[in-house]
Amino acid sequence: MLFGATLPALHPETVIPLDIPQVLGTLALMLLVAKVMGGLAQKIGQPAVLGELLGGVLLSASVLGVVDLRPNLEHKVIDLNLEVVHLLAEVGVVVLLFEIGLETDLKKLLKVGGASTCVALVGVVLPFVFGYAACRLLGLANLVAIVAGASLTATSVGITARVLSDLGRSQEPESQIILGAAVLDDILGLIILGVVIDLTNGSEPSLASVALITARAFGFLIVTLLVGSFLVPYLARWVRNWDIPRTVTMLAVMLALGLAWLANNLGSAMIIGAFASGLLLARTPQAHGIARGVAQLGHFFVPLFFMGVGAAVDVRVFNPLNPDNHRTLMIGALLIILAVLGKFLAGYAPFWFKGKKHVIGVGMVPRGEVGLIFAAMGLTSHVLDPRMFGALTLMVLVTTFMVPPLLTLTFPRIPVPSPAAPAEGIEELVTEA
Secondary structure, X not given: OOOOOOOOOOOOOEEEOOOHHHHHHHHHHHHHHHHHHHHHHHHOOOOHHHHHHHHHHHHEOOOOOOEOOOOOOOOOEEEHHHHHHHHHHHHHHHHHHHHHHHOOOHHHHHHOHHHHHHHHHHHHHHHHHHHHHHHHHOOOOHXXXXXXXXXXXXXXXXXXXXXXXXXXXXXXXXXXXXXHHHHHHHHHHHHHHHHHXXXXXXXXXXXXXXXXXXXXXXXXXXXXXXXXXXXXXXXXHHHHOOOOOOHHHHHHHHHHHHHHHHHHHOOOOHHHHHHHHHHHHOOOOOHHXXXXXXXXXXXHHHHHHHHHHHHOOOHHHHOOOOHHHHHHHHHXXXXXXXXXXXXXXXXXXXXXXXXXXXXXXXHOOOOHHHHHHHHHHHHHOOOOOHHHHHHHHHHHHHHHHHHHHHHHHHOOOOOOOOOOOOHHHHHHXXXXX
């Protein structure tokens, strides 16, 4: 899971043993489909991530039946082969957030910190209020409305960040605001998740428990950045004396994985640890070489993550020809409208920002795997029935898939200068930098 939650002790009726050749074949097929679908998406002017998401849906259990990464709700059968694929997909999101951290200028991120905080807070409050109110008006139970509203608060930082990177827009002020707000959303999501888990377990969340979750989530990021800013320069100078090829990159990857593990064990999210490690290393002399090495690693792991998000979708609940799906589709359509509206309006919350607020709003829309976690948690606790889970899944699916083309339309790709560009142009770029 994205939040790094540990599974409870399971007693499955059947365990499908690990078949390494099958796993290798599945990975080869997933990477092939990711490359082909990503290339086709780029051919029509869309980011590769859109094709990778669609490729995951194509291979999912509800279409071709190759990869079943839907939430394992009953745990009666554990397929170790799929668990390995899921593990590699989770490594993919850790590598992705590490890459994003390496490409992020901490000074720029702090410069737009006020705007990011404003967008994050409004982007949590509005969708929750919209979702909760709509569900109550539809006659749904209070707890169902709370879980649904919580699912609408999520933002998938990985999807938006990948699109912005594909478009060459990662360093724009709008992108920095989106990134900062999405990371804060994940931290706020941890707090909301903790509260909702208490509610679904039948207990009332106390002020002390909420304060503890909040302190863990924010405290880890702050302490890591403060301590790391002192230690990393010394470590960078020490590593510089090592004359072993690729040592620096591997040590950097170890740091990312270690901080992801530490973040999870201290009550924060794995991706927060990975992102923080990238921020720490971004200002070291070896940052460029590390980024180049991690990018090579990302070519394998990151597409598996996006394929996994697509493969977690069950498209059968969206069949309009099945009368049993009509109410699901109706509720899902309403939640989609409210989910998009809530996040889009949040982009306009920092009124003092003079940039493209509509781009910020669009960038905050995708729920991705984070929204699925909330929905799956509601289903496993029997708060949501399968149809309500299907409605939330539809919301997650549409908000995730609509963002890549919308961002491409509202925030077009920056043209890459050709190698034969005039020297004057290069000098101007250097001067501006």
